[in-house]
Amino acid sequence: MSEEERHHQGIDLDEETLFVVSQTFKALSDPTRIRILNLLCRGEHSVNEIAETLNLSQSSVSHQLRFLKNLRLVKYRRAGRTLYYSEDDDHVMNLLNQAIEHASHH
Amino acid sequence: MSEEERHHQGIDLDEETLFVVSQTFKALSDPTRIRILNLLCRGEHSVNEIAETLNLSQSSVSHQLRFLKNLRLVKYRRAGRTLYYSEDDDHVMNLLNQAIEHASHH
DNA sequence: CAAATATATGAACATATGCTCATATATAAC
DNA sequence: GTTATATATGAGCATATGTTCATATATTTG
Numbered sequence: 001m002s003e004e005e006r007h008h009q010g011i012d013l014d015e016e017t018l019f020v021v022s023q024t025f026k027a028l029s030d031p032t033r034i035r036i037l038n039l040l041c042r043g044e045h046s047v048n049e050i051a052e053t054l055n056l057s058q059s060s061v062s063h064q065l066r067f068l069k070n071l072r073l074v075k076y077r078r079a080g081r082t083l084y085y086s087e088d089d090d091h092v093m094n095l096l097n098q099a100i101e102h103a104s105h106h
Numbered sequence: 107m108s109e110e111e112r113h114h115q116g117i118d119l120d121e122e123t124l125f126v127v128s129q130t131f132k133a134l135s136d137p138t139r140i141r142i143l144n145l146l147c148r149g150e151h152s153v154n155e156i157a158e159t160l161n162l163s164q165s166s167v168s169h170q171l172r173f174l175k176n177l178r179l180v181k182y183r184r185a186g187r188t189l190y191y192s193e194d195d196d197h198v199m200n201l202l203n204q205a206i207e208h209a210s211h212h
Numbered sequence: 213c214a215a216a217t218a219t220a221t222g223a224a225c226a227t228a229t230g231c232t233c234a235t236a237t238a239t240a241a242c
Numbered sequence: 243g244t245t246a247t248a249t250a251t252g253a254g255c256a257t258a259t260g261t262t263c264a265t266a267t268a269t270t271t272g
Contacts, residue, residue: 020209029132103126187269
């Protein structure tokens with residue numbers, strides 16, 4: 001059995017894979033972060049735009065964006081004093097969209 | 107724009123969808139639960155088998171199985187005094203396997 | 213029924229998490 | 243430089259989470 005095939009069958013996950021997977025899902029396990037990522041699906045937004053659109057405090061949004069940035073799920077570009085955040089991980093966004101798609105059909 | 111199309115574009119998630127999605131990912135955000143689900147990918151296992159195979163306490167496994175059972179991610183069948191647990195949500199197992207597959211290629 | 217085995221459960225505890233508040237930093241306009 | 247605006251950061255707090263320990267429940271065996 002090859003290395004790749006074993007992954008599909010669910011045999012002993014190594015420590016690093018386990019950590020990465022759990023961290024990834026942890027990022028998607030909070031309603032606020034889901035709403036932020038879901039908003040960024042539509043395109044880039046500044047911190048204040050996110051806060052106003054989702055009715056969250058500026059501080060809360062900034063903290064969550066730092067969290068998402070550390071996991072490289074979002075990135076930003078600066079324009080003057082405004083930072084425009086956007087998504088930065090197609091694979092994770094794909095997982096999120098699959099889950100939303102599945103959950104919303106009920 | 108139709109209801110279905112809006113989901114793909116990421117506009118306002120309703121409260122229930124948000125809750126279901128966050129709960130689903132929360133289930134997948136813990137290393138112990140990931141290991142349990144990953145083991146159940148290979149077929150049904152009793153509580154003690156899971157505990158021994160993954161080197162976890164019986165109590166911890168039972169608690170986590172209750173968690174997973176409440177979310178209908180696992181089910182069980184009784185054989186005497188032994189309960190054999192197995193996976194019960196193809197969609198979520200699919201999300202997990204995608205993440206594992208992606209993470210393990212690094 | 214009693215003893216043994218498999219699993220479930222509840223309390224307690226330490227740690228993690230997400231928010232708010234206050235304040236700091238950075239850029240722009242004047 | 244000073245002021246205004248956009249964002250970041252750190253402390254503090256309440257709640258959530260995962261584990262262990264002790265014990266309860268359920269099923270089988272004798």
